[in-house]
Amino acid sequence: MRSTFFNPFRSRLSWACVLLGALLMALVAPTGTAHGDGSNELVVIVNRQNATTVVSKEFVRQAFLKQVTRWQDDESIRPADLFAKSATRRQFSEQVLGRSVEAVKSYWQQRVFSGRDIPPPEFATESAVVEYVQQHPGAIGYVSKGVELSTTKVVSVR
Amino acid sequence: MARGVFGRRAPCVLWAAVLVCLGWAVPGQAQTFALDRVVDIHGFVSQGFLKSTNNNYLAKSKDGSFEFTEVGLNVTKSVSDQLRVGVQLFSRDLGPIGNYRPQVDWFYLDYRFWDWLGVRAGRTKLPFGLLNEVNDIDAARVPALLPQSIYPAESRDYLLAQTGLELYGYVPLGAPGSLEYRMYGGTIFIDFSSNPAVKNASVPYVVGGRLMWLTPVDALQMGGSVQALKLEGTIALSPEQTAFYEARGSLPQGFAGTVTLSMPVVLWVASAEYAPGNLYLAAEYSRWHTMGRTSPEVLTREERQQVSERFYVMGSYRVNSWFTPGVYYSALFPRVRDRSGSDGHQHDIAVTLRYDLATNWLLKTEFHALSGTAAVSAALNPDIPRWRLSRNWGLLVIKTTAHF
Numbered sequence: 021m022r023s024t025f026f027n028p029f030r031s032r033l034s035w036a037c038v039l040l041g042a043l044l045m046a047l048v049a050p051t052g053t054a055h056g057d058g059s060n061e062l063v064v065i066v067n068r069q070n071a072t073t074v075v076s077k078e079f080v081r082q083a084f085l086k087q088v089t090r091w092q093d094d095e096s097i098r099p100a101d102l103f104a105k106s107a108t109r110r111q112f113s114e115q116v117l118g119r120s121v122e123a124v125k126s127y128w129q130q131r132v133f134s135g136r137d138i139p140p141p142e143f144a145t146e147s148a149v150v151e152y153v154q155q156h157p158g159a160i161g162y163v164s165k166g167v168e169l170s171t172t173k174v175v176s177v178r
Numbered sequence: 179m180a181r182g183v184f185g186r187r188a189p190c191v192l193w194a195a196v197l198v199c200l201g202w203a204v205p206g207q208a209q210t211f212a213l214d215r216v217v218d219i220h221g222f223v224s225q226g227f228l229k230s231t232n233n234n235y236l237a238k239s240k241d242g243s244f245e246f247t248e249v250g251l252n253v254t255k256s257v258s259d260q261l262r263v264g265v266q267l268f269s270r271d272l273g274p275i276g277n278y279r280p281q282v283d284w285f286y287l288d289y290r291f292w293d294w295l296g297v298r299a300g301r302t303k304l305p306f307g308l309l310n311e312v313n314d315i316d317a318a319r320v321p322a323l324l325p326q327s328i329y330p331a332e333s334r335d336y337l338l339a340q341t342g343l344e345l346y347g348y349v350p351l352g353a354p355g356s357l358e359y360r361m362y363g364g365t366i367f368i369d370f371s372s373n374p375a376v377k378n379a380s381v382p383y384v385v386g387g388r389l390m391w392l393t394p395v396d397a398l399q400m401g402g403s404v405q406a407l408k409l410e411g412t413i414a415l416s417p418e419q420t421a422f423y424e425a426r427g428s429l430p431q432g433f434a435g436t437v438t439l440s441m442p443v444v445l446w447v448a449s450a451e452y453a454p455g456n457l458y459l460a461a462e463y464s465r466w467h468t469m470g471r472t473s474p475e476v477l478t479r480e481e482r483q484q485v486s487e488r489f490y491v492m493g494s495y496r497v498n499s500w501f502t503p504g505v506y507y508s509a510l511f512p513r514v515r516d517r518s519g520s521d522g523h524q525h526d527i528a529v530t531l532r533y534d535l536a537t538n539w540l541l542k543t544e545f546h547a548l549s550g551t552a553a554v555s556a557a558l559n560p561d562i563p564r565w566r567l568s569r570n571w572g573l574l575v576i577k578t579t580a581h582f
Contacts, residue, residue, distance in 0.1 A: 078350075087348045087356070088293050089259075096259040104537070118396050120456055122496055122534075129318040129581070134303045134311035135264050135284045138218045138254050 061165040062112055065150065065172040067157045070095070074176050081117050083160055085127065086137050091158060099140040100152045100161035108146065112162045116177070221251040224316045226577035232568030233551060234558040236331060237273030239573065246577065247271045248314055250283060262288045268314065272331055273558060283314075284339050294347040301341040305360045305388040306403045307447040307462050310337060316579040320458070321530045322542040323575055325490035325508035326553055328447060328464050340364040340384045355394045358401075361387040366407065377436070379411030390449075397454040404446040412438050413472075428476040441470040447488075456496035458504075463489040465514075480515075487511040494530070502532040512552045520569040524550035539580045546573035 064080060066072060072091065082088040084099045091097055102109035104121055113121045128139040143149045146163040153159040154171040163169070226246030230239040237243035252266035268283035270276040286300035303311045312318040313329050323331065330337075342364015349357045363385040370376040386405030393399060414436050415423070423429045447464035466486045470477060488511075494504030508526040511517050530544040551567040559567055 082348075082350070082356075087358075088350065089290065090293060114455070118455075119453065120496060122499060123453065123456070126318055129315060130312050132218075132220050132254075133222065133250065133252065133266070133315040133318060135252065135254070135266060135286055136311075137262075138256075 060108065060111065062108065062115070062162050063165050063169070063174045064160065064162050064177050065153050065169060066160050066175050067153055068171070068173045069157050070173060070175075072175055074178060077116055077177050080160070080177060084117060084140065085124075086131075086140070095158040098152075098156050098159040100149045100159055101140045101142045102146065102149060102162075103142050103144050108162070108164050116162075216255065218254045219252070220254075220582060222248070222315070222317060222579055222581035224248040224577060224579040226322065226575060228573065228575055230571060230573045232571040233554050235548075235554055235571075235573055236558075238558065239273075243273065245271050245273050246575075247276075247278070248316065248579075250314070252283075260290050262290075264288075270314065270334075273555075275332060275334075292347075294349045296346050298344040298346065299342075301339050302344050302362065303339050304337060304362070304384075304386070304405065306337060306386070306405055306445065307388075307464070308449045308451050308460055313338060316542070316577060317540060317581045320494040320502055320504035320532050320542075321492070321506060321528060322544040322577040323528070323546070325462075325492065325506055325528075326526065327488035327490055327508045327510035327524070328462055330553060332553075332555065335368050336366065340366050342384075353394060356392045358390045358392060359387065368409075370411075375414045375416065377412040377414065379409070382408050382410060398450075398452045400450045402446065402448045404444070406442070406444045409441045409443060410439065412436050415476075423476045428474075430474050433474070437472040437474060437476055439470060439472050441468055443468050458494045458496075459492070461489070461491045484512070485514045487514045494532075500534045502534070504530040504532065510550075510552050519565050520549075520551045520567065521554075521564040522550070522552060524548060524552040524554075538582050539578070541578045542576070544575040544577075546575070548573060 064075065070091065071093065079088065083097045084101070086099070089097050102112075104125065110121050113119060113124050117124055119127075128137075131137040132139065141152070143152060146167045149161040149163055150167060150169065150172055153161045161172075224247065225244070227242065227244055228235070228237050228239040228246055229242040232240070234240050237245040248268070248270045250266055250268045252264060254262060254264035256262045263286065265285040266283040267280055269278050269280040271278050282301065284301050284303055286298045286302050288296060288298045290296035305311060307328055309319065309324055309329055313324060313331070313334060316322065340362060342362060344360060344362040346360040347358070349359070351357060363383070366381040366384050368379060368381060370379045384405065384407035386403065386407075388401060388403040390399050390401035420429070420433070420435065424433075444467045445464065447462050449462045450460065452459045464487075466488065468484045470482050470484075488509070490506055490508035492504065492506035494502055496502045506526075506528050508528070510524045510526075511522065513522060517523050525548065527547045528544055530542055533541045535541055547570075549570050551564050551569070554564060554567055556564050
């Protein structure tokens with residue numbers, strides 16, 4: 021029997037595609053992390069009625085991806101996100117969720133258009149996140165450390 | 179049911195609905211178009227172009243074809259913290275398939291008892307492999323065409339959704355990571371109206387499931403999916419087929435021109451995905467087993483039992499917020515026992531350049547170098563037997579998508 025495996029490499033077009041792909045990867049890969057970080061210290065906040073004082077980074081990640089939906093007291097978790105272009109959101113996304121904002125948006129597109137779930141609400145300002153967390157007992161959000169937080173509770177993330 | 183729901187005015191109704199919602203959504207923020215989250219409305223419009231050398235693929239692509247359109251619009255409402263309902267209308271055109279006929283892509287009511295147990299009833303997308311659920315969601319992936327060995331665009335109606343029940347859950351395991359499972363059972367409605375040779379076709383059952391292990395290694399998940407279904411129907415043989423079976427003595431005296439078909443099918447796929455930061459790597463290996471029987475029996479033992487082999491490896495890297503190149507190699511062997519001949523295999527090397535032109539608008543250009551014709555439609559290349567089609571050929575795909 022005549023072997024047919026990997027016949028694409030007999031074609032010039034195949035080689036051209038492979039070389040083009042490799043070249044593009046090589047050219048662009050070194051610039052991939054050049055997002056600029058603008059790091060501020062982040063804090064994770066919850067409603068003042070919430071008894072939780074410490075959460076794991078893994079729990080926060082699962083809560084914002086809606087993989088877990090309940091607090092220990094059975095209250096529904098209501099994550100509150102910042103708008104996609106927010107530097108605070110980018111920092112939270114990369115440091116806590118472990119993926120870029122674009123990757124998170126892609127995750128939610130998959131969920132939304134396959135009928136699996138809908139993303140957390142997005143807010144235009146950090147003070148709006150604070151207000152949402154203040155108003156909803158199961159809410160969890162993140163903001164920069166300088167924001168007025170007296171109406172919510174800061175939890176430590178380990 | 180996945181049939182036209184608005185009759186002949188369907189395309190106008192769907193397009194009008196999409197345009198109205200696009201009009202609403204533009205001033206608002208991406209992702210969230212809601213009346214204080216009372217309802218969520220999302221949608222997408224995709225238009226593609228296919229141009230191939232030598233062989234027609236998916237459409238009349240040798241001459242260049244714009245018959246590559248997808249439109250979707252969905253509405254989701256959280257009735258309570260645990261109960262959610264949703265519906266998506268979808269319409270597409272891909273060569274001879276779709277023809278802009280709207281269908282209810284999915285609809286469900288979803289009740290989540292606990293994180294580890296939820297139930298969904300309705301028409302739900304089939305969790306097969308990593309990407310089956312985003313087969314028609316251009317914005318949610320890098321390639322314009324997913325690896326066609328495992329996610330054939332022409333078989334979307336068979337593989338995309340089932341009507342019945344689904345159980346799902348997420349189980350944190352602590353140090354070993356977590357498990358995500360889905361199990362389902364129901365039926366699939368397949369529209370054979372474009373194929374007059376097939377009569378009374380039905381899928382009495384489809385059952386299956388997917389188990390994914392989200393490993394402790396950040397962004398690495400592995401798992402497997404299995405799906406079993408049975409296809410039944412009556413097929414009218416063409417004069418050529420009748421002559422062929424007569425010549426080898428398969429047909430009884432007084433043959434009426436039709437055969438009944440009963441075909442159990444079992445598909446499985448093993449999957450691995452690693453997506454740290456802006457890098458995305460995935461690989462899947464799959465085998466599909468079909469066991470067809472006809473009455474009168476016209477198939478040989480070898481023809482009755484077919485096993486196909488399918489796999490791909492894929493990688494992409496998000497360079498910045500607007501540019502993501504990707505590449506994959508995909509292979510299909512429709513008959514594992516006989517891979518000879520150009521119709522016994524199809525290798526596909528694809529290079530994609532994805533440009534996110536704006537927050538909700540993207541453009542993809544994709545180059546395919548292919549060898550073999552196993553997945554090339556005979557109907558799109560009617561003048562040449564599949565085994566005589568060009569062995570090495572190329573495909574260019576350009577696609578743009580807007581979504582909200």
